[in-house]
Amino acid sequence: MIKAIVNISLKKGVLDSQGKAVHHALDSLHFEGVDDVRVGKQIVLQLDTKDKEKAKKDVTQMCEDLLANTVIEDYEIKLV
Amino acid sequence: MIKAIVNISLKKGVLDSQGKAVHHALDSLHFEGVDDVRVGKQIVLQLDTKDKEKAKKDVTQMCEDLLANTVIEDYEIKLV
Numbered sequence: 001m002i003k004a005i006v007n008i009s010l011k012k013g014v015l016d017s018q019g020k021a022v023h024h025a026l027d028s029l030h031f032e033g034v035d036d037v038r039v040g041k042q043i044v045l046q047l048d049t050k051d052k053e054k055a056k057k058d059v060t061q062m063c064e065d066l067l068a069n070t071v072i073e074d075y076e077i078k079l080v
Numbered sequence: 081m082i083k084a085i086v087n088i089s090l091k092k093g094v095l096d097s098q099g100k101a102v103h104h105a106l107d108s109l110h111f112e113g114v115d116d117v118r119v120g121k122q123i124v125l126q127l128d129t130k131d132k133e134k135a136k137k138d139v140t141q142m143c144e145d146l147l148a149n150t151v152i153e154d155y156e157i158k159l160v
Contacts, residue, residue, distance in 0.1 A: 007122050008122075009122065009124070022146070022147070029145055029146060031141075033127055033128040033129050033138070034125055034127060035128050036126040037124070037125050037126075039121060040124070041120070041121060041122060042120040043117065043118070043120075044089070044117070047114060047115065048113040048114070058111065061111070062106060062109075062111055066102070066105055066106065
């Protein structure tokens, strides 16, 4: 059983409107000293395999095919 | 300058409909061996401070007040 953690974030330079909204909300709540906020996704997959190499390959394919929009998003895979 | 990474996930036992939808989509694309999918958020904050202790305290307060819905969500803070 392998746990794969996929962090998906908007590429640098892509407008992050959700991040901007959170930043604005933090300002409204008087949290000071926040320079930037970016909001991404974290997808946690439980894989029924013990083969780390296969797991990495499979999850990379999942990211390319479905999980991430590679035009505007970067992804990062961690296996636990 | 401290970077705070906040991972927000639904608590165990809370129905994750987005995770279910992703799981179903992966099945449709013939990815096999996926036992479970959970979808959460990752919020990255750039903080204009060098005081790690203050940063941790501030970000915890941000999570409690705005970033996480603590009734149904857990959060985890990492400072980089």
